[in-house]
Amino acid sequence: MVSVDHLHHDDCTHEHHDAKAIFAEQGIRCTKPRVLIYEALCSTKSHPTAEELHQIVKDQDAGISLATIYNTLELLVDHGLARRIANRGQGSGASRYDADQAPHLHLVLNDGRVIDAPTNLSKKLTDAIPHEVLQQLAQHAGVDALKIEIVEDTAAV
Amino acid sequence: MVSVDHLHHDDCTHEHHDAKAIFAEQGIRCTKPRVLIYEALCSTKSHPTAEELHQIVKDQDAGISLATIYNTLELLVDHGLARRIANRGQGSGASRYDADQAPHLHLVLNDGRVIDAPTNLSKKLTDAIPHEVLQQLAQHAGVDALKIEIVEDTAAV
DNA sequence: TTCTACATTGAGAATGATTCTAAACCAATA
DNA sequence: TATTGGTTTAGAATCATTCTCAATGTAGAA
Numbered sequence: 001m002v003s004v005d006h007l008h009h010d011d012c013t014h015e016h017h018d019a020k021a022i023f024a025e026q027g028i029r030c031t032k033p034r035v036l037i038y039e040a041l042c043s044t045k046s047h048p049t050a051e052e053l054h055q056i057v058k059d060q061d062a063g064i065s066l067a068t069i070y071n072t073l074e075l076l077v078d079h080g081l082a083r084r085i086a087n088r089g090q091g092s093g094a095s096r097y098d099a100d101q102a103p104h105l106h107l108v109l110n111d112g113r114v115i116d117a118p119t120n121l122s123k124k125l126t127d128a129i130p131h132e133v134l135q136q137l138a139q140h141a142g143v144d145a146l147k148i149e150i151v152e153d154t155a156a157v
Numbered sequence: 158m159v160s161v162d163h164l165h166h167d168d169c170t171h172e173h174h175d176a177k178a179i180f181a182e183q184g185i186r187c188t189k190p191r192v193l194i195y196e197a198l199c200s201t202k203s204h205p206t207a208e209e210l211h212q213i214v215k216d217q218d219a220g221i222s223l224a225t226i227y228n229t230l231e232l233l234v235d236h237g238l239a240r241r242i243a244n245r246g247q248g249s250g251a252s253r254y255d256a257d258q259a260p261h262l263h264l265v266l267n268d269g270r271v272i273d274a275p276t277n278l279s280k281k282l283t284d285a286i287p288h289e290v291l292q293q294l295a296q297h298a299g300v301d302a303l304k305i306e307i308v309e310d311t312a313a314v
Numbered sequence: 315t316t317c318t319a320c321a322t323t324g325a326g327a328a329t330g331a332t333t334c335t336a337a338a339c340c341a342a343t344a
Numbered sequence: 345t346a347t348t349g350g351t352t353t354a355g356a357a358t359c360a361t362t363c364t365c366a367a368t369g370t371a372g373a374a
Contacts, residue, residue, distance in 0.1 A: 067323080128290070140278070151306050190351085
């Protein structure tokens with residue numbers, strides 16, 4: 001892994017995502033559905049559900065099936081290119097997804113919405129937590145890593 | 158409410174929950190299914206799913222239907238007698254429930270398990286977080302209250 | 315570039331979790 | 345004890361996700 005291609009600067013609204021390069025780096029095939037799905041996920045801050053992503057990419061390629069959305073999202077998550085956000089609230093709430101790699105906290109609301117915590121508050125909270133506490137918790141649970149999530153208190157509706 | 162039947166001592170593993178009194182206090186009807194479900198939920202630390210609870214209470218009253226489990230759990234959550242825990246991991250993970258009122262953190266793992274954080278770590282982490290940060294986040298989200306949840310990092314499997 | 319092997323896709327069926335429906339039932343109150 | 349309205353039940357309905365497998369497309373070899 002001695003590539004020298006991390007020289008391009010960020011340019012667009014958010015960041016630049018060269019899907020092709022990123023997929024190559026991860027050793028996963030570059031297909032049209034994957035590019036469309038990944039770019040759609042990168043270019044939104046709304047933490048869409050699989051269904052919502054399907055609506056978006058169908059505008060660009062009517063043939064993409066919902067199963068492909070699910071397959072691709074699982075692939076992205078497995079390769080660390082996206083996160084699945086725990087679903088909340090009543091009923092059959094759909095999972096939501098996020099490709100934003102910058103460290104930030106999610107506020108998971110009971111109505112299903114997920115919003116990003118403002119950067120300053122996100123940082124304040126994260127910095128306040130002793131690193132070793134999270135580590136000890138992970139050890140207690142027998143897992144590699146844990147992260148914080150902020151969820152609405154279930155009492156309130 | 159001047160009954161004199163709260164004299165029987167705690168006998169079971171954990172705490173005593175006088176379902177009848179608690180339901181009365183909340184102004185909700187005391188029915189056999191509700192008592193069984195609530196007591197089953199109180200007497201375990203395993204954060205069972207609706208399905209798991211159904212298995213448990215069916216041993217005591219074979220007629221209880223799964224729909225009643227769901228109805229009752231929703232009722233308990235609405236009255237603050239139980240919490241619904243966000244579901245994780247792949248696929249159709251079932252929600253888990255907890256009637257433990259003592260303040261404690263949940264560790265939500267990718268395989269669907271939910272375990273309680275040890276009291277000391279739970280306290281360390283909670284105490285470390287500035288109260289006003291959580292408040293500001295709640296305000297930002299437009300909700301009454303937020304709480305922390307610790308989830309396994311999705312990258313690890 | 316063309317060919318080939320094999321991963322990926324798409325449509326729909328299958329599964330799992332939760333909610334809905336309507337009729338039978340029962341707890342609280344008078 | 346009778347009444348009334350909330351509760352329960354069984355099963356159907358709904359929603360989210362996964363599975364199946366034939367058709368397709370990609371990456372690498374020739």
